[in-house]
Amino acid sequence: MSSNVIEAAAGRRQEIFAAISSATGTDDAVKAVSHLLAVSADEAREVLRAPLESFVGATSEQPDASSPSSFALHPFRDSDEHNALYKARSTDASSATGGTWDESRTEQERREGLKRIDSESAMWFVAVDGARGTQVGLVFGEQVDDGDVDVAIWIHPEERKKGYGLLSLKESRRELAAFFPGKHVIVRAPMAGDK
Known part of the structure; x- marks a missing residue:
């Protein structure tokens, strides 16, 4: 898979994670990711298989300041x-x-x-x-x-x-x-x- 697709997915990770979290199944998630990134279904499946680290960065990443601390x-x-x-x-x-x-x-x-x-x-x-x-x-x-x-x-x-x-x-x-x-x-x- 092209690193450009992963980079695009990482840049829109909030939308990607929201789509995955609310998907009713694999096919639904593939369609959502494919639509969000304007990529083929095969490329969307590769995005779903990619390690989480590809999207959210190194473990030293600081928490999002807007996230509820509770x-x-x-x-x-x-x-x-x-x-x-x-x-x-x-x-x-x-x-x-x-x-x-x-x-x-x-x-x-x-x-x-x-x-x-x-x-x-x-x-x-x-x-x-x-x-x-x-x-x-x-x-x-x-x-x-x-x-x-x-x-x-x-x-x-x-x-x-x-x-x-x-x-x-x-x-x-x-x-x-x-x-x-x-x-x-x-x-x-x-x-x-x-x-």
Whole structure:
């Protein structure tokens, strides 16, 4: 892929991240990126596969001064509050689950995720707007076979279009780079059936 496409995507990263975060699946994300950058579908897919570092710079990058200082990612815990948020995501038709998970499937996936967290092959976070004391979404960091880390973000439907997706990407990059040093952090558009 031409470095010009990555540079163009990096220059419009807020729009790119917003499109990825609100995409209903891979095809939707490809179309959105292709339209935003006026590139082919193949080039858009390459943008989606590029490491997050290609878009947000080195780890020494200073936080955006306009970002709410009260926004934070908290580790996902086996608690009633966090479990309720996970259940909300499992029934959201626009999430990677397609909204089709029943209570049994949701509980099974949650328990398997907690096992991966315990084995340090995954990190899950709850996105929190501290100023409002509100949990606004979830971030899933999963180490894949080649060692890279896939990142998926789900923002509660009532909290979308407020910048939480971009804030979650920025914060998760910092957190996951510390937890999985030397690994590429890759944002992938969700597909139905994913964790």
